[in-house]
Amino acid sequence: MDKAFRNLATGCIAAVSTAAILLAAAGPSAAYGKDGILEVDEFGLFYNQYQSGCVFDLYGEDLNFNDNYFKSGCTGGTSLVNDNTESYKNRDVYAWKVATDANMDGNVGEIPSNYQGNASSTFKNTISSSTYTLHA
Template identity: 80%
Template sequence: MNKAMRTLASGCVTAVSVSALLLAAAGPSAAMGKDGILQTDEFGLFYNQYQSGCVFDLYGEDLNFNNDYFKSGCTGGTSLVNDNTESYWNRDVYAWKVGTDANLDGNVGELPSGYSGNASLTFKNKISSATFTLHA
């Protein structure tokens, strides 16, 4: 689910035309996330501790990191994201959940808005999926 759909799901928008919905879904979500630059309204998983090394930045959910790679040009560049992250930063207004297996299976943890830190031993180099929640 992308953030254009979040707005609809949370009841913030009461009426949206079909064409406006399609433009909103294709616009921001296509331009943000997975570009190696952690921006406001994104959730980032970092290759190293203390939010260092390459970042895998998400704007919308990704339920299987097995086909995602860090961008080149930084520590961990071109490495597979799956089971290869040591810290995180939630720059989104929504909380994010991470799972140690695809489809948010295995151990699941929730990171509130604005939270950053190193992954615990349960999650360090074991995160395989993530999604946002509809509460801030």
Template identity: 85%
Template sequence: MILLSAAGPAAALGKNGSLEVHEFGLFYNQNQSGCVFDLYGEDLNFNNDYFKSGCTGGTSNVNDNTESYRNRDVYAWKVATDANIDGNVGEIPSGYSGNASTNFKNKISSATFTLHP
């Protein structure tokens, strides 16, 4: 006999322009303002990613075009200045938000979560 359980609440989808719990967000402007690029899973190349319309920075390419961040995930996230987590790499712990440093402001090109909470 196979038992099926009911599905739980819908998981965050990512890349929908809304930063939800369990997601990592990169913002077009400083102080977590303007459009947000929200990630639920890794994205190793932002070259084909665009901010959603209807906010400051809307429809702009995400690659090398973010100034702040917020991590609503339980895991830390790594960001990098080149595709495939290469170049300068930084880690943003769970629950942190802030403005990108000079080394990362408008230079982030990829992101992935780490396996340690």
């Protein structure tokens, strides 16, 4: 039984070491999204026009902005993201859709990959959710 326990302990140590290496390798990508820094492979909604002020950066979909706030330290900082965005920039390889209501309801628009601009009158300060599409 002592030998079996030792083999089990050795196997557990190897598994934990492998998991630690994998987590360390995934470190930078785990920081993507909602950190106030628009990075490659992200979609950003800006507090002001012309991609200025605070940015709400997304790596994955968010179907309800009502519990998201812009990061402090910039124009619009600590404001609720829901219904508070005037421009956008898509640094993702995929197109992104935005909607004027939660859960992608209401008016829906699509922002192509690597495109930026000001929100139209339909979407200015009314965006409440977004998701990426599966086409580039």
